[in-house]
Structures are given as C-alpha cells and as structure tokens.
Amino acid sequence: MAIEEDSGPGLQLSGEDKSWIKRTLFRISIMHAILSIVGVSTGVIALYAALSQADATSKQQHASVWPILTIDQNTQSTDSSFTFEFAVKNSGVGPAILHSAQLTDGEENLSSWETLQDKLPDSVPRPDQRFGASLRSRALAPGDSINPFGLIWNDSKNSKIQSVTIENAFANVSLNICYCSVFEKCWMTSSTTNDPPEPIDFCPVVANDIQ
Known part of the structure; x- marks a missing residue:
C-alpha cells in the first residue's frame, strides 16, 4: 500500500485501499453477526435442556408418589x-x-x-x-x-x-x-x-x- 506525503490533513488512500478496508470491515461485521447467532442459539439450547430436565424431574417426583x-x-x-x-x-x-x-x-x-x-x-x-x-x-x-x-x-x-x-x-x-x-x-x-x-x-x- 503506497503512502504519499501530502500537504492535506491525514493520509491519502487509493481507491484499491479503500475497497480492501470496506471488504475487511464487512467480513468482520459478518463474523460478529455469526458469533452472536451462535451465542443466542447456544443459550436457547441450554435453556431448553434446563427446562426439559426440570420437567423430567417434576414428572419423576410426581410419579414417585402416585396413589392407585x-x-x-x-x-x-x-x-x-x-x-x-x-x-x-x-x-x-x-x-x-x-x-x-x-x-x-x-x-x-x-x-x-x-x-x-x-x-x-x-x-x-x-x-x-x-x-x-x-x-x-x-x-x-x-x-x-x-x-x-x-x-x-x-x-x-x-x-x-x-x-x-x-x-x-x-x-x-x-x-x-x-x-x-x-x-x-x-x-x-x-x-x-x-x-x-x-x-x-x-x-x-x-x-x-x-x-
């Protein structure tokens, strides 16, 4: 990446450099979105497992004292x-x-x-x-x-x-x-x-x- 000294403020980027930065930022945002979805899915699965376990435990407790x-x-x-x-x-x-x-x-x-x-x-x-x-x-x-x-x-x-x-x-x-x-x-x-x-x-x- 070429950097040329200029009298203007900051660095001057070529069009190719800007395009590369945009693609990189886009990929990073996608990765963040994927990680967020994975995190939410993991939480949902963990919650479902906990509820299922609680339901199974409750049913087991009820069955253990069933009168006939x-x-x-x-x-x-x-x-x-x-x-x-x-x-x-x-x-x-x-x-x-x-x-x-x-x-x-x-x-x-x-x-x-x-x-x-x-x-x-x-x-x-x-x-x-x-x-x-x-x-x-x-x-x-x-x-x-x-x-x-x-x-x-x-x-x-x-x-x-x-x-x-x-x-x-x-x-x-x-x-x-x-x-x-x-x-x-x-x-x-x-x-x-x-x-x-x-x-x-x-x-x-x-x-x-x-x-």
Whole structure:
C-alpha cells in the first residue's frame, strides 16, 4: 500500500485501499453477526435442556408418589359367618387423599349406606352386624385399605345362595371415589370397572357425597 506525503490533513488512500478496508470491515461485521447467532442459539439450547430436565424431574417426583386406588365388592364365608363388604385399597406408591365418594345404583344416586342396605331382597335375612369407616377427607397410605361398608350374618348355612342373591341385587351398584396425590394430581375410580383410575383436573363437589 503506497503512502504519499501530502500537504492535506491525514493520509491519502487509493481507491484499491479503500475497497480492501470496506471488504475487511464487512467480513468482520459478518463474523460478529455469526458469533452472536451462535451465542443466542447456544443459550436457547441450554435453556431448553434446563427446562426439559426440570420437567423430567417434576414428572419423576410426581410419579414417585402416585396413589392407585382400587375398589372391590367382596363376599366372604367362614364356618360361622358370612360377610359382604366394600374394600378400598391404595395399591400405589404414595398417599391417596380422598376428596369425595358417590354411591349409585344404575342411574339412581344413593344418599347413604342405609339406603343401599334397604335394597337387600326380602329373601336375604336381616344382617346381624354392620361395620364401616368414613371416607370423608381421609388419607390412605400405600398398601393401606379400609372398608367403608360391610354386613355380617352369623349364620353361614346358606352362604352360597345368599352370596349370589346379594351380588345380583347389587349388580348395578357402583362406589365412585375421587382422590388426589400430595402434588394435587387427581383421579376418579369406580368399583364397577377394571380400567385404571381416570386422571381429572380436580375433584368436583358431588351431590349426595357418601360418608
């Protein structure tokens, strides 16, 4: 690059020199732009990875305390007695917080366990004992179970016939329970289905909440 001494202020550059400087500055600006884009992309990728990790950790925490509630209608016979009962068990790995329970017979809402007992056929003798535990605002630890309703007959001579009669009488009876985990993940389960509990957003307030 030729520099000629001149009476004017500063250096005098030839057209070729000016063109080279412009190209150099243009290349530098492109490199800066590329580096900026790379930096932003790296930040976005790092943020996505962090969010994904946080989401995976959250899901893992929730799954580690998922309760799984099962409801069964059971009949049991011994040499001295016959029993019919509802059994509610937490087969999951976290506590189940019971929020509401509804008892139905087909399309009919039953307001109490007494209403269910009144539906026993006349051919079934009056039970000798009744037992049960409240479902309201109850927490079931993993592996725990309760019997919200049960009937006992001290005479088991006709237990087979009695069992069939009761099962037929209560064939359409369903106990439906809404429960949540400690992280407020909620499910609905029923005694009349073998399907897994159905996830729902929250436990609604139900009419005739059974106790």
